[in-house]
Structures are given as C-alpha cells and as structure tokens.
Amino acid sequence: MPALSQQEFNQIRKRFQAVTGISLNDSKQMLVAGRLNKRLRAYGLSSYQEYLTLLDAPNAADERQLMIDLLTTNETHFFREPSHFDFIRDEVFRQLKPQQTFKAWSAACSSGQEPYSLAMLCMDKLGAHNAWEIFASDVSSKVVEEAKQALYPLHESTELSHDYLHRFCLRGVRSQEGQFLIKPEIQRRVKFAQINLNMPLPVVGEFDVIFLRNILIYFQLPMKQKLISRVLSQLKSGGYLILGHAESLLGIADDYLLAQLTTLHPSVYQKN
Ligand SMILES: C[S@@+](CC[C@H](N)C(=O)[O-])C[C@H]1O[C@@H](n2cnc3c(N)ncnc32)[C@H](O)[C@@H]1O
Helix, strand or coil, X not given: CCCCCHHHHHHHHHHHHHHHCECCCHHHHHHHHHHHHHHHHHHCCCCHHHHHHHHCCCCXXXXXXXXXXXXXXXXXXXXXXXXXXXXXXXXXXXXXXXXXXXXXXXXXXXXXXHHHHHHHHHHHHCCCCCCEEEEEEECCHHHHHHHHHCEEEHHHHHHCCHHHHHHHEEECCHHHXXXXXXXXXXXXXXXXXXXXXXXCCCCCCCEEEXXXXXXXXXXXXXXXXXXXXXXXXXXXXXXXXXXXXXXXXXXXXXXXXXXXXXXXXXXXXXXX
C-alpha cells in the first residue's frame, strides 16, 4: 500500500469535510489510507496524489461520491439504544391523536436497521391500518442502496425479538441463503433518500419524531449547531428530537436553540 503523506491526508480530509461537514482528526490517517487504497488499486494508481487529481476531473462525480461512501462510518444495529424505542412506544404513541398520521425521520439511517426498527414498532403498536410513515436518509448513497435492499446477514437477526423476527422478517433462501429479508409490508412503509445534512435540506416535510443518532459525534461545534437547527426546522411543534445516548445538546445549543426545546432526557428533546 502506498504511503499517505500528511499533505495528501490534509487534502483528503479537507475535501471530505467540505462535503459532509465531518472533521477527521489525525488519528484517522491510517484508516483513510486503508479505505481509499482499494480505489488506487482499482485504477492502478501508485499514489494518493494521483487519486486526488482523478477526483478533480469534471466527470468524476461518481468517484467523489464513492470516496464519501468509503470514508463515512456506518455502524448501526436493529433496535440500537432500545430505551428510545421504549420512549416512542410508551410516550409518543400514547399521545397520538385519533386520525393523526405519525411521521418519523431517521436522518442518518445508515444501512436501514434504524428506520426498519421504527417501522416494526409502528406496525406492531399502530397496526397496518393506522396512518404512519417512516422517512430515512443518509449522505452515503452506498448505505441507502443497501437499506433499500432490506436484506441483512442472519447473525443480525439476534438483535430482533423472536416475535418481530417471526412477524416482520423472512428467512433468505437460494441466492439469499444466510440472510434475512424485511417483509414487503414493512419495506413499503419506509421511504429512503440520499440527503446530505451539511447542505440546505430538500423538501422533506414535518415530523413528529426525528432520529439524529450517533452522527453529532463526528462534527465540530459550528457544524453541530448548524445541523441541529436545520433538522429542528423539520420537527413539528411538540415533536421529539432523539440523539444518540452518548450525545447531548449540552454545550452545543445556543440560547436561541435551547429556547425552542425542552430536555426530557439527556438525549431526548421536545420542540416547544
Ligand atoms: C454511526 S452511523 C449511525 C447510524 C444510526 N443513526 C444509528 O445510530 O445506528 C452515522 C451515519 O451518519 C451518516 N452521515 C455522516 N455525515 C452525514 C451528513 N453530512 N449527512 C447525512 N448523513 C451523514 C453516515 O453516512 C452514517 O451512516
């Protein structure tokens, strides 16, 4: 593997940050070298500088997206941080008005486990006939495409209860051996899009719940503030913003943002 010089690393992280808002610290140099090395090999390039030159070509939009896909960290699980799902079941659903369509947005959905978990919970507690919609997006087109496939390795099935596995999933056969599929009636309720939260948002609508979990950790303060206010503009009054357990708005939100929110738990906020 060619060495990634400090100067090349700086150029790559500057480019990555300009698109995603994510700042990669010095400890990520080896990781970046490893993840991009496969692109050097694919093109038969002998240095990262050559790859950077290639990225500048006007027709290299797909390669620029591929670089973003390779450098984002997409770790996720079904029903990750389960207390958030308990909160939705016990508090949010209880407050729904008759005829109200429940709308949730998983704003950094990775490969789909988070929005499908939400959809299973909705199907279980709100049912097939009630109105509910899940919208899910991520900056990485690769994970969004994976999410649309709704096909997961069998070992991830242990993250689901037997009941949910039985009711909402199908065991893969033939070419899908060793995998399981989210049932079409769940899949149909989840709409996916590629959305970069570092850019002005397209029209996404207004939501009762927005999941913005395990993403703030990758940003520096000004970007965190920008991102929170951007996402908050899509939350209904009385709606809930849910961050990852290790995240909070303490030290992030300025007075203007704080005035819009009530803290219910360190990672759960309600819009006033
Ligand atoms: C660690 S995963 C968290 C997935 C899921 N929310 C969870 O908690 O399990 C973080 C996700 O944020 C996405 N991401 C990073 N920067 C983003 C941006 N600027 N806009 C949208 N998504 C972004 C990454 O692609 C990645 O899939």
